[in-house]
Amino acid sequence: MAGEVPQGAPSSPPSAGGGGQVLWEGRLAERPDAEAFAFQSSLSIDRRMALEDIRGSRAHAAMLGSQGVIPQADAAALSAELTRLEAELQSGALAVDGGAEDIHSFIEGVLTDRLGDTGRMVHAGRSRNDQTALDFRLYLKSSGGELRAELAETIRALLALAEAHAGSVMPGYTHLQRAQPVTLGHHLTAWCAGLERDLRRFRDALDRLDESPLGAGALAGSTLPLDREAVAGALGFARPSLNSMDSVADRDFALELAAASAILMTHLSRFCEDLVIWASEEFQFVSLADAWSTGSSIMPQKKNPDFAELIRGKSSRTIGGLVTLLTLLKGLPYAYNKDLQEDKEALFDSLDTSRRCLRMFRGMMAAAVFNTRRMEAACTGGFLEATDAAEYLVRKGLPFRRAHEITALLVRDCLQAGQRSIGARTIEELKARSALFEADLYPALSPAACVAARSLPGGPAPAEVRRQIQTLRSRL
Numbered sequence: 085m086a087g088e089v090p091q092g093a094p095s096s097p098p099s100a101g102g103g104g105q106v107l108w109e110g111r112l113a114e115r116p117d118a119e120a121f122a123f124q125s126s127l128s129i130d131r132r133m134a135l136e137d138i139r140g141s142r143a144h145a146a147m148l149g150s151q152g153v154i155p156q157a158d159a160a161a162l163s164a165e166l167t168r169l170e171a172e173l174q175s176g177a178l179a180v181d182g183g184a185e186d187i188h189s190f191i192e193g194v195l196t197d198r199l200g201d202t203g204r205m206v207h208a209g210r211s212r213n214d215q216t217a218l219d220f221r222l223y224l225k226s227s228g229g230e231l232r233a234e235l236a237e238t239i240r241a242l243l244a245l246a247e248a249h250a251g252s253v254m255p256g257y258t259h260l261q262r263a264q265p266v267t268l269g270h271h272l273t274a275w276c277a278g279l280e281r282d283l284r285r286f287r288d289a290l291d292r293l294d295e296s297p298l299g300a301g302a303l304a305g306s307t308l309p310l311d312r313e314a315v316a317g318a319l320g321f322a323r324p325s326l327n328s329m330d331s332v333a334d335r336d337f338a339l340e341l342a343a344a345s346a347i348l349m350t351h352l353s354r355f356c357e358d359l360v361i362w363a364s365e366e367f368q369f370v371s372l373a374d375a376w377s378t379g380s381s382i383m384p385q386k387k388n389p390d391f392a393e394l395i396r397g398k399s400s401r402t403i404g405g406l407v408t409l410l411t412l413l414k415g416l417p418y419a420y421n422k423d424l425q426e427d428k429e430a431l432f433d434s435l436d437t438s439r440r441c442l443r444m445f446r447g448m449m450a451a452a453v454f455n456t457r458r459m460e461a462a463c464t465g466g467f468l469e470a471t472d473a474a475e476y477l478v479r480k481g482l483p484f485r486r487a488h489e490i491t492a493l494l495v496r497d498c499l500q501a502g503q504r505s506i507g508a509r510t511i512e513e514l515k516a517r518s519a520l521f522e523a524d525l526y527p528a529l530s531p532a533a534c535v536a537a538r539s540l541p542g543g544p545a546p547a548e549v550r551r552q553i554q555t556l557r558s559r560l
């Protein structure tokens with residue numbers, strides 16, 4: 085919009101980090117004006133990777149020294165200054181600010197400010213293309229690990245709740261219609277099964293990400309005798325990356341983490357949808373704590389499950405993040421393109437969102453009170469025992485399709501008679517539909533009996549759910 089942003093003459097760019105210069109000054113006679121410079125700067129996003137950038141530079145400088153690319157004394161001075169810088173950033177004595185183009189320019193600028201020509205040695209055999217790929221991977225290794233820890237803690241908390249409710253009968257639903265009795269423990273363990281796969285998805289992605297791109301240079305490596313193995317080892321990577329062009333061009337590791345986040349958040353979103361339904365006046369299966377609810381500005385009586393709704397809503401950000409990254413990559417020619425600078429904002433947001441939502445979800449669940457009486461009562465009246473009655477007949481030799489039909493007719497008999505369960509029929513009435521029915525049918529139709537009889541691996545029987553819980557725990 086005209087007049088909104090002052091349009092300066094393209095002469096005096098903002099000073100770059102530390103040294104007040106950009107890293108590519110020699111070639112270009114003019115610099116972008118302030119607005120354009122700010123547009124192409126990534127400092128506000130990649131400043132998060134300052135400590136990773138320092139770690140990378142320290143490993144690189146040490147390697148340059150031991151390979152004889154730079155004098156050992158300069159390598160030692162660089163290492164010492166980088167360690168000082170690290171401490172200053174951590175204590176707040178030094179702030180990442182100013183008009184640097186990115187965190188790499190900022191750190192190199194400070195080194196050059198303080199060490200002169202020694203600072204100018206650090207970038208030998210390196211490009212910001214491999215440097216940013218390195219910083220990103222280092223950052224993701226630690227923040228991905230933190231997210232996994234948060235996820236594991238969430239699973240543990242849910243499993244404890246599931247264990248406590250292994251015997252709490254509730255209706256299981258299909259099409260949001262009452263289907264067959266399960267337990268709250270079975271339902272919560274179903275959530276955990278998905279979350280435990282998320283945990284493994286993150287681990288798999290982090291395993292594949294575990295390669296050092298340093299030494300890839302801009303795209304074609306370097307003529308200098310770099311030791312890529314040593315740098316990879318010093319930085320804690322499993323190995324150096326295989327191909328220099330791939331190392332600077334691809335971001336599939338970011339895609340995988342974005343996908344893992346989007347899937348995790350889709351899980352949380354569905355769990356929250358369950359909670360929103362359960363917290364409704366119609367269901368009343370759960371009472372969310374007052375501290376995990378909000379009210380209405382106009383309706384004095386309202387208690388809303390806002391936290392659950394907001395987690396459900398925030399899942400959209402992570403799905404958007406995945407789509408952003410896929411779209412970013414799909415048309416890029418090999419190798420590096422500046423477009424790739426957009427990779428971090430989307431993934432940082434996905435990981436931040438996932439982590440915050442996990443914490444909120446855990447807090448909300450810890451304070452939730454489940455109305456197990458109401459859940460159990462909801463198992464009666466909807467003929468959730470009908471499948472059990474049909475399978476009773478199958479056990480007595482009747483083909484299942486016949487058993488299904490007979491039981492369906494029994495349900496209709498009940499509805500016509502105003503009865504709420506098959507067990508309300510007399511044995512004579514039952515026998516009128518099938519002579520195979522005996523008195524032992526009645527005890528088999530209670531919700532607890534229906535659940536107990538489903539003891540196959542994966543089923544809702546309390547002992548079986550406890551086994552599932554143990555299996556999931558052993559995988560954490």
Ligand code: ARG
Nearest residue numbers: 126186212213216422424425
């Ligand atoms: N800030 C860039 C990024 O995050 C790194 C610099 C890339 N190199 C370049 N010539 N523009 O991807």
